[in-house]
Amino acid sequence: xxxxxxxxxxxSASVGDRVTITCRASQSISNWxxxxxxxxxxxxxxxxxxxxSLESGVPSRFSGSGSGTEFTLTISSLQPDDFATYYCQRxxxxxxxxxxxxxxxxx
Amino acid sequence: EVQLVESGGGLVQPGRSLRxxxxxxxxxxxxxxxHWVRQPPGRGLEWVSAINWNGxxxxxxxxxxxxxxxxxxxxxxxxxxxxxxxRAEDTALYYCxxxxxxxxxxxxxxxxxxxx
Numbered sequence: 730x731x732x733x734x735x736x737x738x739x740x741s742a743s744v745g746d747r748v749t750i751t752c753r754a755s756q757s758i759s760n761w762x763x764x765x766x767x768x769x770x771x772x773x774x775x776x777x778x779x780x781x782s783l784e785s786g787v788p789s790r791f792s793g794s795g796s797g798t799e800f801t802l803t804i805s806s807l808q809p810d811d812f813a814t815y816y817c818q819r820x821x822x823x824x825x826x827x828x829x830x831x832x833x834x835x836x
Numbered sequence: 837e838v839q840l841v842e843s844g845g846g847l848v849q850p851g852r853s854l855r856x857x858x859x860x861x862x863x864x865x866x867x868x869x870x871h872w873v874r875q876p877p878g879r880g881l882e883w884v885s886a887i888n889w890n891g892x893x894x895x896x897x898x899x900x901x902x903x904x905x906x907x908x909x910x911x912x913x914x915x916x917x918x919x920x921x922x923r924a925e926d927t928a929l930y931y932c933x934x935x936x937x938x939x940x941x942x943x944x945x946x947x948x949x950x951x952x
Binding site for chain 1: 869871873880881882883886888893895898931937938939940942943944945
C-alpha cells in the first residue's frame with residue numbers, strides 16, 4: 730500500500746512568514762493529491778485538490794505544487810487564522826490514505 | 837446546503853458491535869462515492885473505508901478489514917458503517933465524508949469509545 734509521509738511534523742512560524750510543508754508518496758500518484766486544514770474540534774477542510782487546484786473559497790495565499798511522489802503546500806504569508814494542522818491525502822484510487830499531519834504553531 | 841450528519845456512536849465493550857449512520861442532504865447522493873475517516877483522540881486522520889456510488893465497490897484500511905462493513909442506501913441518502921469485534925484501538929471520532937474535490941464535505945463526527 731502507498732504510504733504518505735509529511736514533513737515537518739511541527740512547524741513554528743510567525744504571522745507574515747512564508748511556510749512550506751512537504752508530502753512524499755512511497756509510489757507515484759501522478760497529481761492525485763489533496764491538502765486539508767483542520768482546526769481543533771472541527772472537521773477537516775479541503776484546501777487544494779489535484780495537487781495544485783485551489784478549492785473554491787480558499788484564500789489565494791494557499792498554493793500547492795508537485796507531481797509523482799513529491800508535493801508541497803505553501804502559505805505565502807501566514808495569517809492568524811492559518812495556525813492549524815495540515816494533512817495531505819492520496820486520491821489516486823478509492824483509498825484515501827492521509828499523511829500524519831503537520832501542526833503549524835505560533836512562534 | 838450540503839449536510840452530513842453522523843449518528844450511532846457511543847461507549848461499547850471490546851468485542852461488541854456498533855453501527856454508525858450518516859444521513860445526507862443537499863446533493864445528489866447516488867452520484868458520489870462516500871468514505872469513513874476516523875481520528876483517535878489527539879491524533880491524526882486515518883482513512884477507514886470507501887464505497888462507490890452504487891455500492892458495487894468497497895475498500896477498507898488493513899486495520900479494519902474483515903471487521904467493518906460499509907454500505908449505503910441511495911433511496912435514503914444514507915451511508916453506514918457496521919463495526920464488529922471492536923477493539924480499544926478503534927476508539928476515535930468517526931467522520932463520514934463525500935468524495936468530490938478530495939473529500940469536499942464532512943460531517944461533524946460520531947465518537948466511538950471502546951472500553952470495558
